[in-house]
Amino acid sequence: MLQGKNLINGQWVGSEDTAASVDLASLSFAQANLNQVEEACQAARAAFRSYSQKSRAERAAFLNKIADEIDVLGDQITDIGTRETGLPEARLIGERGRTTGQLRMFAGVIGSKDYLDIRIDQALPDRQPMPRPDIRLTHRALGPVVVFGASNFPLAFSAAGGDTASALAAGCPVIVKGHSAHAGTAELVGQAIANAIQACNMPRGTFQLLQGSGRKIGGALVQHPEITAVGFTGSTAGGRVLYDMCHSRPKPIPFYGELGSVNPVFCLPQAMAQRAISIGKDWAASLSMGAGQFCTNPGVMLAIKGDSFTALQNAAVTLLNAGPEQKMLTDSIHASYHDGISELAANAEEITDGQRSRKPRHGRSAAFRVNASTWLETPALHEEVFGAAGIFVECDSEAQMLQVAQELQGQLTITLQMDQNDTTLAKELLPIVEEKAGRILCNGFPTGVEVSSAMMHGGPYPASTDSRSTSVGTLAIARWLRPLAFQNFPASLLDADL
Ligand code: NAP
DSSP states (O other): OOOOOEEETTEEEOOSOEEEOSSSTTOEEEOOOHHHHHHHHHHHHHHHHHHHTSOHHHHHHHHHHHHHHHHHHHHHHHHHHHHHHOOOHHHHHHHHHHHHHHHHHHHHHTTSGGGGOOEEEOOBTTOSSSOBOOEEEEEEEOOOEEEEOOSSOTTTTSTTSHHHHHHHHHTOOEEEEOOGGGHHHHHHHHHHHHHHHHHTTOOGGGEEEEOSOIIIIIHHHHHOTTOOEEEEESOHHHHHHHHHHHHTSSSOOOEEEEOOOOOOEEEOHHHHHHHHHHHHHHHHHHHHGGGGOOTTOOOEEEEEOSHHHHHHHHHHHHHHHHSOOEEOSOHHHHHHHHHHHHHHHHHSEEOSOOOOOOSTTEEOOEEEEEEHHHHHHOGGGGSOOSSSEEEEEEESSHHHHHHHHHHOOOEEEEEEEOOGGGHHHHHHHHHHHHTTEEEEEESSOSOSOOOSTTOOOOOTTTTBSOTTOOSSSGGGGGGGEEEEEEESOOGGGSOTTO
């Protein structure tokens, strides 16, 4: 049952300030205050030494227990989650499976010591002109971390999402700043984690959940001296403010922000000649899935202008015009989407029917067309519109296509639709797009991010604030670890892994 409270140091506590839920009638959520931020950060610090020194097996059992507890709450989570986010039941069920899968995956990761990347330089006492000492390098948990729940993934990037799972696996206590778009879902998942803390006898401050406005508590959390790193998914503007706060602290800390991306798709000439209609249809399906509220939404399609590209656009537009109005995550995301498509309409030709939904918080897909010269000189067309809005960029030549690639901002993904006979052009594009993206796809579409060991979900700024890291997949654990070397230590003082 929901209480509308914050989880601080093992207790569910209210506050003087509450916010009524938009979606859950008659329920209000306590908004954490600055004293509670202080209390949570101190509790996380108090938990750190004990939690980080639990054995890998104990932490793995804890992660598995969280997953089991989430499974127990299954239908309740789906019920609250669909009401809060407007996302369909099947999506919530699928996302729950992904969330518990991530927790169990990280339990598996720390089952082996491989993630510690241990390196041992044995002593060379007889080396000339100087002996070499024995040096053993391992990785240790950073300390307490703050995670900002994402609006568009109420489970997989929220209270027990990938950031939390990877940080807990690393040995870091986590304070989640819940997203107001799904406070109830976060609280239910928080209850599952609190149950697992008790069952596994973990320190009370291992996981805490604070609800409240980012401007009120977000800055205080990321600037608190006990916080050692931050995970974030959201807007470029909000992420940049928090990034700057982390880096201007007296003691700067890493900020892992996953921000905006338009995920360009280059359709190369032979693929276009062979498969224009199917590429257009598949692009429309990927663009409009989940009302387009995915960070990997393919918002830009580039190709050389001509009959085939027009046929591709027509195939896509037919599907988009026939598509349903879809409920969006929040009123403000809905409002930003409409501002975004107005901006696109001011700078490009709309080729969908121009109808907008009249239902509250609902959006319809929209597609636009522009020539590459206009795109190149109009920065507003390079920005992400969060929602099912896409733009076709018509290039005069292969040379202009390469020029557009050169001007792209950092991206989470770039896709090449290509056939074998496109290889020469692909070889020219590849060195350019390698500098621009974290993941490059050959055919297919970027939505539906695999959670696996080789996945990279990040990219050069503004796709993310640290292009060396990923927020999806097993490598995500590296964000919460730091290297530590022991020199000439006796075996009796080294841990078993070393
Ligand atoms: P957001 O506005 O950036 O908010 C994300 C989180 O950061 C919220 O908890 C928010 O707190 C907090 N926050 C934002 N600005 C802050 C500031 N100046 N100081 C302190 N905390 C701050 O993102 P959103 O609500 O998820 O959606 C808005 C836009 O983000 C979308 O339209 C889209 O452009 C983008 N977005 C991108 C992705 C992606 O995967 N790249 C995912 C989701 C959204 P409060 O809102 O509680 O105040």
